[in-house]
Amino acid sequence: MAFVWLVVVAYYLGDDGGASLLTESPMGLAIMGVYLRVTGSRAAATVLVLFHEVTMYISLYNCYVSVAWLAWTFSQNKGLPFSGFFVKVSSHFNQPFRTLGLLTVVDVALGPFRPRGVAIVTNILAVVYILYVLSFAGLPTVMPVTKDNMNYAGPMMLGLIVLALAGWCISDRKRFQLPDVHFDS
Template structure:
């Protein structure tokens, strides 16, 4: 969704955005596989890595491989630098998504967040909202690492749910022989089988992702991502029935009116 919103500013978005997404996923998969192979060969004492008191076991892996604290710090700093750079893309996409949703009156206080700064030419209020929420969520780790881990697991489940919904309705249309209007990419006769396999895989992932990672289950090792997803869905439904259905404007309907 965020890629689609940013795609409004890309020339030839119907082909350039999918190409960039596919290329990014392919390159990252190759590099991640190579990285994990290297980690597996250099992991050293598995028990020591598993029981490391640090939040990032990779720190112990680096230290066992290099036997040097400066080298370990340098390698960890490289990961931190990559994460820092990636935050700019995340803030850009999420703030733009917030701006677009608020523009359609899909959020509470939607009159505040669509504002675009006249000089900076960015949705400054949406960006501040996203940044503030991220900072507040990061502070949760100070009080409870269990709650923090549940929150960072939440986007994974939400991501798969967002994948499931459009594929599910696309499959329904195909089964009723009401094929949608296709863009420049089409899977042809393989489209429906691939969609069905995708749905089965997503359901499998959604079933097992909320499971606890170890037994016996305690309050400290419980996986709270599933209940959090349910709570957020209930909050969103509550907002919809209270005021959202009255204020939300479907983008397609607005476009049809020539706005």
């Protein structure tokens, strides 16, 4: 479905490659310009953009909570600094609220992924995909770029990667204990 949607969107970008969509859009969102061009209605375009937002927020919440549980598991194995603090789970909500704030690139290095026969391929594909996504994180969202409208996602991600690698090299590799995992046939 996403491929068909992308083909339709590409068709409606126009001869200028979509550059005019930013000027047509009331909020500077190219996708809003596409929907305005297709539907001819601001209300319909707004509803279609809201469909994207709802899907994104539902997906984001699920990703956020799953990574929080991964960080919680990582702290159980003493893989995080201050693991005793982050291993606590709210008894009332049954959620690891302390690890919900720790969602950074650490979840990329949470331990080995070893399904038989595909571990290397899966890990390489994961790293390539992450690098592909991160290559767009620092691109500007508005031109010309000023200090007020700069997209700081790229520099922040690079800083987090440097901090994570420094933490691993300085102390985490000595403290972290891999869990004893056995795979059934």
